Amino acid sequence: xQQVKQSPQSLIVQKGGISIINCAYENTAFDYFPWYQQxxxxxxxxxxxxxxxxxxxxxxxxxISFNKSAKQFSLHIMDSQPGDSATYFCAxxxxxxSYKLIFxxxxxxxxxx
Amino acid sequence: xxxxxxTPKFRILKIGQSMxxxxxxxxxxxxMYWYRQDPGMGLKLIYYSVGAGITDKGEVPNGYNVSRSTTxxxxxxxxLAAPSQTSVYFCASIKQGWGTEAFFGQGxxxxxx
Numbered sequence: 616x617q618q619v620k621q622s623p624q625s626l627i628v629q630k631g632g633i634s635i636i637n638c639a640y641e642n643t644a645f646d647y648f649p650w651y652q653q654x655x656x657x658x659x660x661x662x663x664x665x666x667x668x669x670x671x672x673x674x675x676x677x678x679i680s681f682n683k684s685a686k687q688f689s690l691h692i693m694d695s696q697p698g699d700s701a702t703y704f705c706a707x708x709x710x711x712x713s714y715k716l717i718f719x720x721x722x723x724x725x726x727x728x
Numbered sequence: 729x730x731x732x733x734x735t736p737k738f739r740i741l742k743i744g745q746s747m748x749x750x751x752x753x754x755x756x757x758x759x760m761y762w763y764r765q766d767p768g769m770g771l772k773l774i775y776y777s778v779g780a781g782i783t784d785k786g787e788v789p790n791g792y793n794v795s796r797s798t799t800x801x802x803x804x805x806x807x808l809a810a811p812s813q814t815s816v817y818f819c820a821s822i823k824q825g826w827g828t829e830a831f832f833g834q835g836x837x838x839x840x841x
Binding site: 713 | 732759761763768769770771772773776778784786818820822824827828829830832833834835
């Protein structure tokens with residue numbers, strides 16, 4: 616019930632293409648769904664986040680799509696750039712659970728020039 | 729503004745040795761967390777704290793201990809190091825409140841040989 620499943624494990628995209636990473640969750644009590652970006656040798660950093668009463672959130676080239684009935688959410692990176700090459704983690708948390716983040720297993724994205 | 733600071737950045741331990749991973753934050757955040765990151769496994773919660781003097785176990789607490797004597801500091805103690813504890817450890821903090829960003833340190837890469 617606490618798991619967040621993420622796919623794919625790795626992704627290679629050409630520069631200018633669209634990168635799509637998918638996540639699924641089981642616990643309907645989750646009320647916050649962030650995406651974190653991690654560069655090698657660094658800690659994860661918040662990229663974008665969504666609440667479950669919103670179906671889509673866009674910030675620049677990054678969009679979260681959220682499907683509450685299917686218990687799925689995804690990250691879309693439009694016009695992918697080599698600088699986007701990083702590991703991406705989806706996560707979920709509950710306000711009533713001390714804001715603990717439950718992370719997916721991560722997706723290593725490589726954007727080829 | 730330092731954010732979350734972890735020390736050391738790298739460490740090699742022999743089996744059975746003990747050590748303390750240090751974590752300090754200067755943002756006056758109430759909530760602090762320790763995660764470990766293993767390849768392909770995402771980040772797993774070890775311990776967390778909701779304030780000075782209060783700590784609780786996460787998903788993978790065995791072999792670790794924590795303390796929280798001040799708001800700023802949240803050290804993680806390994807008592808009898810085992811090869812299974814070879815990992816990258818991240819400390820994070822959150823200001824209380826729904827949807828607030830988790831700030832991560834740069835990590836400690838620990839190898840147990």
